[in-house]
Amino acid sequence: MAYRVAVVGATGAVGREVLKTLAERGFPVGEAVALAQGRTVGAEVSFGEAAVLKVRDLDRFDFAGMDLALFSAGAAVSAAHAPRAAAAGCLVIDSTPRFRMEPGVPLVVPEVNPQAIAKRPRKGIVANPDGAAIQMVMALKPLHDIAKVRRVVVATYESVSGAGKEAMDELWSQTRGVFVNDPPAPEQFTKPIAFNVIPHIDAFMEDGATREEWTMAVETRKILDPDIQVMATCVRVPVMIGHAEAVHAEFERPITERQAREVLRAAPGVTLLDARDDGGYATPIEIAGEDAVFVSRLRRDPTVPNGLAFWCVADNLRKGAALNAVQIAEAMHANGTLGTRLAGILPASEG
Incomplete structure (x- = not known):
């Protein structure tokens, strides 16, 4: 199964590393979308050896139909946009501090606590820990x-x-x-x-x-x-x-x-x-x-x-951020919890 994947903060150091890591590890991406805000909208970023993505405006982007969104654009951006991505049925893997200690949001290092993502979280968000x-x-x-x-x-x-x-x-x-x-x-x-x-x-x-x-x-x-x-x-x-x-x-x-x-x-x-x-x-x-x-x-x-x-x-930037986020996605792909879209996702601020 190939997934529709959005990378939020695609022009930043971690976002670029996420795109690089997805391509290097052969993650099954059917469509990749690069998202950012402000003056970097319209810029181009590499995805793999040949593909180039034009950065789209996060504020105007509709996550409906996306399977996975990897956020690394700062806690304020995640607070504003990760819940709406999750509400659209998209699984969010957030690399900012915003949701790490929130009840109901798994905080995951796949080699350490893979049991935390044995099922898809009700809030639709998985947190990537501090590097x-x-x-x-x-x-x-x-x-x-x-x-x-x-x-x-x-x-x-x-x-x-x-x-x-x-x-x-x-x-x-x-x-x-x-x-x-x-x-x-x-x-x-x-x-x-x-x-x-x-x-x-x-x-x-x-x-x-x-x-x-x-x-x-x-x-x-x-x-x-x-x-x-x-x-x-x-x-x-x-x-x-x-x-x-x-x-x-x-x-x-x-x-x-x-x-x-x-x-x-x-x-x-x-x-x-x-x-x-x-x-x-x-x-x-x-x-x-x-x-x-x-x-x-x-x-x-x-x-x-x-x-x-x-x-x-x-x-x-790799195991401390991008690689761990991609490994979370790989683990959820392997256990069948990625791409299983949920109706009625709980808002991330609810317990």
């Missing part, structure tokens, strides 16, 4: 299956592409400006990002955590296990693509390095790259464009009972 949360639960899942994670302390080192194309442009222009002694003032970040690190991603909350740090905790619990405690410090770094994380996990029972290595080697979507010598670990620059979550620096954490520490890296 930093995706790669952490991918690495934790095989370990959790054999020893059960109790607590995680994580520091993230997140690339500027996680904040969008404008943030990538700011890093580039500031880096260039440093060398001519005329760096532009920050616009996308609170402080200069070139040659700097900023321990601040998203808004601050009352307890002093940022929303990204809160997200790491609540999304891990929703996807993997509601009893896991997570303490996160999230940092923006001057890297174009690829998030990295230093993870310290405490388990309910003993787990050896050997056991951890065995299950990580066998885990789908995870690559263990961990040689204890110079360069025997993954870094963002070398995994850009790769699909896997790479785990390195695996070792015992002697400061807590049953502790392990590791480093994990992933391309946040």
Whole structure:
């Protein structure tokens, strides 16, 4: 069966990656529609090696007859348009924060909790998790299956592409400006990002955590296990693509390095790259464009009972966004829940 597929936010970094990923993986697309708003309407985007799509106006687009819509145009856009797409019978996979913690909306990493999409959600919306949360639960899942994670302390080192194309442009222009002694003032970040690190991603909350740090905790619990405690410090770094994380996990029972290595080697979507010598670990620059979550620096954490520490890296535009969204669609195609149009879809704001 071939599907009619709309990509919302098609001119953005994630939207372009979604189109690329759909084509590369041979997803059964009968018709592809690229959607955006504002000045990018009318622009052209590539779909596969030969096809070019002219971007259509999201505000005027009728989703009736579409099977699938992949949203990555920001939370406000999803809030306005994802419910109307779902109401038209189109399955929505939303890569923004808007619906992730909403009751009745599955939050899915197919290698971790495919049972969440065993049936089509009544609201017609599936949420794609935060990119930093995706790669952490991918690495934790095989370990959790054999020893059960109790607590995680994580520091993230997140690339500027996680904040969008404008943030990538700011890093580039500031880096260039440093060398001519005329760096532009920050616009996308609170402080200069070139040659700097900023321990601040998203808004601050009352307890002093940022929303990204809160997200790491609540999304891990929703996807993997509601009893896991997570303490996160999230940092923006001057890297174009690829998030990295230093993870310290405490388990309910003993787990050896050997056991951890065995299950990580066998885990789908995870690559263990961990040689204890110079360069025997993954870094963002070398995994850009790769699909896997790479785990390195695996070792015992002697400061807590049953502790392990590791480093994990992933391309946040691929597995952290576009690839995971397409894999959700693939899983629903495989289990027969994609293309099953529902009448009387619940509005996304209802429980």
